[in-house]
Amino acid sequence: MSFNTIKYMEWAKTHYKNLDSSILDFSISGMPPPADNLLELGIDFHELTLARDNSYGYKPLREAIAARYGVDYEQVLPTIGSSMGNFIFYASIHRPGKSILLESPVYECLKGPIEGFNMKAIPLPRYESRAWQFDVDEAVALAEEHDALAIVLTNPHNPSGVFTEESTIQELAEKMGDRWLLVDEVYREWVPDQRGRTSAGRHPRIVVTSSLTKVWGLGQLRVGWMIAPKEFIHRSQHTYDHMAVIHPIEADWLGHQLFAKPGLLDKIRENMLRKISESREIVDSFLEKHRELGVESQMPDSGAVALWQFRDNDGDQLANKLEKEAGITVVPGSFFAANDHVRVSWTNTAAHIDKVLDRFSKWIIKQA
Numbered sequence: 001m002s003f004n005t006i007k008y009m010e011w012a013k014t015h016y017k018n019l020d021s022s023i024l025d026f027s028i029s030g031m032p033p034p035a036d037n038l039l040e041l042g043i044d045f046h047e048l049t050l051a052r053d054n055s056y057g058y059k060p061l062r063e064a065i066a067a068r069y070g071v072d073y074e075q076v077l078p079t080i081g082s083s084m085g086n087f088i089f090y091a092s093i094h095r096p097g098k099s100i101l102l103e104s105p106v107y108e109c110l111k112g113p114i115e116g117f118n119m120k121a122i123p124l125p126r127y128e129s130r131a132w133q134f135d136v137d138e139a140v141a142l143a144e145e146h147d148a149l150a151i152v153l154t155n156p157h158n159p160s161g162v163f164t165e166e167s168t169i170q171e172l173a174e175k176m177g178d179r180w181l182l183v184d185e186v187y188r189e190w191v192p193d194q195r196g197r198t199s200a201g202r203h204p205r206i207v208v209t210s211s212l213t214k215v216w217g218l219g220q221l222r223v224g225w226m227i228a229p230k231e232f233i234h235r236s237q238h239t240y241d242h243m244a245v246i247h248p249i250e251a252d253w254l255g256h257q258l259f260a261k262p263g264l265l266d267k268i269r270e271n272m273l274r275k276i277s278e279s280r281e282i283v284d285s286f287l288e289k290h291r292e293l294g295v296e297s298q299m300p301d302s303g304a305v306a307l308w309q310f311r312d313n314d315g316d317q318l319a320n321k322l323e324k325e326a327g328i329t330v331v332p333g334s335f336f337a338a339n340d341h342v343r344v345s346w347t348n349t350a351a352h353i354d355k356v357l358d359r360f361s362k363w364i365i366k367q368a
């Protein structure tokens with residue numbers, strides 16, 4: 001077993017610290033925090049009493065997550081971000097030498113554990129020409145050919161941002177036979193009509209992971225969860241015993257406060273969606289003006305990330321030039337196996353995105 005450095009993670013954790021303060025961000029995939037501190041959200045940590053039972057998950061939090069997503073509380077496992085849910089998924093099903101079918105382009109952290117557990121990642125293409133969707137029949141054929149233990153997707157997709165309709169996920173689950181389907185839904189509630197929606201509970205082989213990181217801007221709190229069939233949750237609880245024994249009660253309690261305060265998560269989400277749509281208008285008007293100058297993208301209908309291309313630059317070159325010459329930072333697509341692209345994001349305020357795109361525009365003019 002060998003868990004190699006996740007290059008994207010190393011980049012994400014060091015890049016911003018070393019960045020000149022004059023460089024403007026056009027790269028971060030999660031919303032900024034909704035408040036400066038917890039009191040502003042109506043949460044007082046002094047109320048956290050220590051004698052609570054959270055063996056195998058704090059029941060009030062499990063119930064609150066279950067209520068939002070329309071499942072039974074026994075189908076919910078609180079995790080440290082969706083990242084831990086993804087790791088627990090792989091740790092729970094792994095069999096060395098076997099294959100996992102994994103979407104490509106891909107968020108690198110979904111690939112690392114496959115290799116770490118001595119399994120093989122088989123790429124499932126998402127096609128730019130089809131707005132970054134995959135083909136269900138191709139997925140089924142590849143899974144059969146490689147006898148894959150599981151198929152792994154993000155929905156919406158990181159890095160392209162596109163959403164795959166529930167009917168497609170269900171069709172895949174129905175056709176894939178006796179495999180697992182992991183759907184990382186950490187961006188799902190960015191889609192306006194997807195409040196409280198999930199693929200979990202709709203098919204006995206679907207496992208979903210998510211968290212309050214991206215849509216709610218609360219990543220530092222590490223409130224995440226897995227939703228899966230009860231037997232899979234039992235299996236995952238036993239996997240968790242190898243990792244941290246019990247979940248931190250601070251995270252459980254906080255998560256419960258956030259989920260249980262009437263309207264709190266919905267209010268934060270609505271504000272975030274409003275901000276995204278204001279920034280998106282600026283992005284769309286930039287694209288309208290610059291497409292014929294060589295900026296290309298299959299833009300998602302919702303959310304706040306996308307893959308962009310500029311003329312014949314590869315993604316690494318473009319990211320480098322944008323940072324050095326235009327003063328904008330984006331993510332090189334090579335971290336996602338999307339080498340010809342960069343990933344951009346408009347999670348920041350409209351005023352910020354306006355400045356970013358003004359710089360981008362001036363830089364393009366100089367490229368003539």
Ligand SMILES: Cc1ncc(COP(=O)(O)O)c(C=O)c1O
Nearest residue numbers: 081082083107154158186211213
């Ligand atoms: C698809 C995907 N899953 C999970 C994560 C990490 O989320 P969390 O903070 O919930 O662990 C990210 C972060 O970029 C992501 O893009």
